[in-house]
Amino acid sequence: MFTTRFDLSMLRFMNPVDVYVKRLSDLKTAFLDTEVVENILKRYNPPVYIVEKFQTSNEDNNLIFSSTTLFPGTVGREFYFTQGHYHMREFAEIYFCLKGKGILLLKNNDDEHVLDFEKGVVAHIPGSWGHRVVNVGKEVLVFVSIYPTNAGFDYDRLKNEGGFRTRVLTHREKGWELWTQ
Template sequence: MRPEGVVIDAGSGSMSRSSGEYIKRLSEFRGVYADGKALEDLIATQGDLVTYKVVEFREEGSDMFFGTTTMQPGTVGDECFMTRGHYHARPDRGEIYYTQSGEGLLLLQSRSGETRRIEMKPGVCAHIPPDWAHRSINTGDTPLVFVWCTNPDAGHDYGEVAKRGMRELVLKKDGVVTVKPNPRYTS
């Protein structure tokens, strides 16, 4: 392993060197959005759109890895496009997000239900403490691009958020973004 610099395009999230990537499509969010009918209608009329892409840079044996997430703008019903949301499998591992372009919200939630929101806009570096669930939401009209960095053994635990949901929904109607309690959230 050697020191290395990777060039990241702030507008697209592309990286000059990467070790992997994946995409997420609307169909992978069944059960995540509050309005399941709106999701099915959107897929039927617009197709199975890509909502976000993750590109990563990982070196074998390193104590950290990083990458980019590029989220497309859009809504399902009135709910903004978002990531699934997760805790880390290792509850002692945190993460940072550094917004490159676009606009969004980072929803954070502790296991006891405490919530925080951090505005995602160019230049904002968000610290996600260990054992806090986190979900990114694109509230803008252009792609939201952010760089993330964590320990490779942090892992992902999607189960609790998939089962309980998150306490808040981020909605956008007529260009106005609002946050409201999630009526489907279970304590």
């Protein structure tokens, strides 16, 4: 058993044990327009999101807490997103949005769902569904996720399926729109 503290002004765990940054270069094949990605990377390699994990045990069937800070930004017309993954084992996950305005994309083979994901929304992601968060706002989007230690990340399955067919693009009047491949 344990408790930890989440800093509600900084929106991060006080004592993460693992921190990593996903930069544009880590996601360059995930965006629709790889030419735009290459052009940006000639100049700089912006961070797209930061993940901070709090975990007390590697043993199966414990829980990992993590926070993700997804920056606002676009590649061409496509909004920044998290890479997205399926779990290796069909364990569910909780996402709790603490700040910002976004979209939660869920995918199970050819079936895709689009859910509003903004401050205050708590989402239950069933175990068999791949998941990605897109930031459609002008500020950072922060969410906490809680999932089993042995869920595992399966990035290859998503890649082999050609990624999410649903994309979230900028729109002059509406702010954003969905586009399906």
